Amino acid sequence: MKLLNKSLKYLSISIFLIVSVWSVIxxxxxxxxxxxxxxxxxxxxxxxxxxxxxxxSTVLKKNHFDESNYAVREISESIALSMKDRYVDTxxxxxxxxxxxxxRILTTAFENHGHFYELKIINSMVEEDDLIEDLFWSVxxxxxxxVASIIIINNxxxxxxxxxxxxxxxxITTFRLGRNKELPEITTDVKEFNSLKNAVNTLLxxxxxxxxxQKQFIENASHELQTPLAVATSKLELLLEKGSxxxxxxESLAQVLEIIERLVxxxxxxxxxxxxxxxxxxxxxxxxxxxxxxxxxxxxEEFAExxxxxxxxxxxxxLSVQMDLSLANIIVSNLVKNALFHNVTNGVVTIDIIANRxxxxxxxxxxxxxxxxxxxxxxxxxxKESTGTGLGLAIVKAICGMYGFVxxxxxxxxxxxxxxxxxxx
Amino acid sequence: xxxLLVEDEKELLEAISVSLIKEYFIVETAVxxxxxxxxxxxxxxxxxxxxxxxxxxxxxQLLEQLKQLRKSENVIIISAKDSLDDKLIGLELGxxxxxxxxxxxxxxxxxxxxxxxxxxxxxxxxIETTNLVLxxxxxxxxxxxxxxxxNRKEFDVLNYFLLNVNRxxxxxxxxxxxxxxxxxxxxxxxxxxxxxxxxxxxxQAVNAAIEIESVYGVGYKMVER
Numbered sequence: 001m002k003l004l005n006k007s008l009k010y011l012s013i014s015i016f017l018i019v020s021v022w023s024v025i026x027x028x029x030x031x032x033x034x035x036x037x038x039x040x041x042x043x044x045x046x047x048x049x050x051x052x053x054x055x056x057s058t059v060l061k062k063n064h065f066d067e068s069n070y071a072v073r074e075i076s077e078s079i080a081l082s083m084k085d086r087y088v089d090t091x092x093x094x095x096x097x098x099x100x101x102x103x104r105i106l107t108t109a110f111e112n113h114g115h116f117y118e119l120k121i122i123n124s125m126v127e128e129d130d131l132i133e134d135l136f137w138s139v140x141x142x143x144x145x146x147v148a149s150i151i152i153i154n155n156x157x158x159x160x161x162x163x164x165x166x167x168x169x170x171x172i173t174t175f176r177l178g179r180n181k182e183l184p185e186i187t188t189d190v191k192e193f194n195s196l197k198n199a200v201n202t203l204l205x206x207x208x209x210x211x212x213x214q215k216q217f218i219e220n221a222s223h224e225l226q227t228p229l230a231v232a233t234s235k236l237e238l239l240l241e242k243g244s245x246x247x248x249x250x251e252s253l254a255q256v257l258e259i260i261e262r263l264v265x266x267x268x269x270x271x272x273x274x275x276x277x278x279x280x281x282x283x284x285x286x287x288x289x290x291x292x293x294x295x296x297x298x299x300x301e302e303f304a305e306x307x308x309x310x311x312x313x314x315x316x317x318x319l320s321v322q323m324d325l326s327l328a329n330i331i332v333s334n335l336v337k338n339a340l341f342h343n344v345t346n347g348v349v350t351i352d353i354i355a356n357r358x359x360x361x362x363x364x365x366x367x368x369x370x371x372x373x374x375x376x377x378x379x380x381x382x383x384k385e386s387t388g389t390g391l392g393l394a395i396v397k398a399i400c401g402m403y404g405f406v407x408x409x410x411x412x413x414x415x416x417x418x419x420x421x422x423x424x425x
Numbered sequence: 426x427x428x429l430l431v432e433d434e435k436e437l438l439e440a441i442s443v444s445l446i447k448e449y450f451i452v453e454t455a456v457x458x459x460x461x462x463x464x465x466x467x468x469x470x471x472x473x474x475x476x477x478x479x480x481x482x483x484x485x486q487l488l489e490q491l492k493q494l495r496k497s498e499n500v501i502i503i504s505a506k507d508s509l510d511d512k513l514i515g516l517e518l519g520x521x522x523x524x525x526x527x528x529x530x531x532x533x534x535x536x537x538x539x540x541x542x543x544x545x546x547x548x549x550x551x552i553e554t555t556n557l558v559l560x561x562x563x564x565x566x567x568x569x570x571x572x573x574x575x576n577r578k579e580f581d582v583l584n585y586f587l588l589n590v591n592r593x594x595x596x597x598x599x600x601x602x603x604x605x606x607x608x609x610x611x612x613x614x615x616x617x618x619x620x621x622x623x624x625x626x627x628x629q630a631v632n633a634a635i636e637i638e639s640v641y642g643v644g645y646k647m648v649e650r
Contacts, residue, residue, distance in 0.1 A: 226505035227434050234527075247641065251641055306620075
């Protein structure tokens with residue numbers, strides 16, 4: 001639920017409660033006030049009638065309300081003396097409304113020339129149901145207008161107030177380590193937002209530094225390893241060349257040399273990955289993927305023959321891409337090599353060049369691979385002991401990531417498909 | 426043939442020198458920028474192997490000096506940095522080749538000999554040993570004057586061996602040189618064996634005076650019979 005709607009929900013509920021309670025109190029107060037003012041009027045009437053009765057005896061003869069609003073009836077002294085002023089709400093037939101209408105009656109007693117009389121004075125009252133209905137609608141409209149204005153105010157004001165926040169949020173969501181150099185910015189004088197920016201940016205800055213250090217470390221470590229590795233390989237090669245060593249010892253030395261060579265390859269791949277991530281390939285030229293495929297297949301021909309694997313190339317279209325030549329070579333050769341190395345005897349590797357895609361498919365293990373894992377670093381297949389670096393596909397993925405190409409894997413008809421889509425942006 | 430080796434890592438310097446002396450080169454060495462500069466200014470070398478990161482200065486600075494002296498055409502840069510920028514600057518300054526550490530001794534031999542051959546190029550571009558003549562321009566092999574048909578890779582393999590006669594060529598060195606980085610997994614070196622076997626057969630069939638020996642399973646060596 002959006003913050004805007006959430007605040008609206010709470011506001012409308014609380015306004016509803018406040019307005020309801022307020023209207024009840026208001027109604028009671030108003031009714032009280034009305035009674036008060038009617039009672040004052042009745043009291044005044046009573047005095048006027050009692051005064052008039054002193055001079056005008058016809059007043060005393062008026063036993064029914066009829067056209068006027070009072071009635072007089074003679075009563076005994078004892079009753080009169082025990083009588084107090086009473087205000088009562090009751091109903092009375094009204095001709096204009098042709099219905100019983102609420103009235104307020106004042107019942108009192110007075111003395112005139114030694115006689116005692118009971119006096120009833122009526123005054124028409126407000127109709128409570130009408131009053132409630134009126135009040136209800138007023139309150140309803142008040143509530144409605146309040147909520148409507150809150151929605152409008154929320155939408156205009158809050159939206160504007162929160163705009164920097166949403167902008168900022170958007171920047172954070174699209175922020176990628178290693179890709180964005182600029183930290184997210186927020187332009188506002190709202191203290192909370194600025195604090196948020198500072199907190200987030202401190203965190204990001206820290207991550208960026210860690211990321212940079214890590215990258216730097218891999219690069220430096222790989223570089224620093226080059227020379228010792230060079231010393232080790234050259235010394236071992238010279239030693240093996242001597243020919244004066246016993247065969248068993250030579251074999252051990254050969255194994256060490258092989259391991260060092262593995263290290264060299266691993267180191268090279270790591271350096272390559274770091275360079276791709278550091279975007280140290282700036283050379284951009286139009287490259288024919290068809291040409292590169294032909295070259296790669298040519299290079300690997302004997303090897304495929306040796307492993308009894310057939311390479312089929314289907315060139316449906318001419319594909320040329322704007323990119324670094326060596327990286328284009330790496331993409332194609334890593335995919336084809338991968339297809340060859342993880343193949344079976346008498347297997348097939350098919351390379352399709354269709355529109356802006358290159359699809360390399362191969363026979364191999366009869367089960368689908370984990371599409372997420374195979375592009376990860378140091379992923380090794382489980383079927384046999386592999387001495388590959390486990391970085392080949394990770395490198396393909398990193399190159400594609402840098403150029404915005406899409407690399408994908410799927411398993412279909414007992415074939416493993418690796419596909420690169422060259423989207424030129 | 427006189428070679429100047431500029432490299433600050435003493436162990437590597439020694440190993441490279443030993444390897445080059447085996448090829449009957451005269452090797453002089455320099456471990457820092459001032460020594461190297463002095464030698465460059467005073468002597469002439471047929472080939473200079475130049476490390477970029479040196480105490481007291483950069484190999485690229487030396488290269489600039491060499492360019493001014495018009496001596497830069499026979500320089501091979503050997504660097505731990507596989508940086509495109511360095512490579513471009515180096516080649517722009519007239520260096521002939523760029524080799525990234527670590528490298529195989531056989532590869533270094535091949536590069537040095539290529540530089541030297543270009544230098545004294547006198548029309549013909551052939552390697553001649555015993556009864557073999559390898560024509561690098563036409564990519565042909567003649568044994569006792571008779572042409573032996575080799576495929577492209579076999580030619581490259583033989584060429585590499587002929588540049589490293591009597592020297593150990595490891596399988597990975599051979600794979601790298603001939604197939605580039607494409608065949609780089611040791612479990613696939615059976616494949617190299619298979620290729621060598623084919624080449625051996627062809628050489629034996631024409632009675633070539635050289636043969637390819639296996640060295641402790643780690644590589645091969647070409648020797649005269």
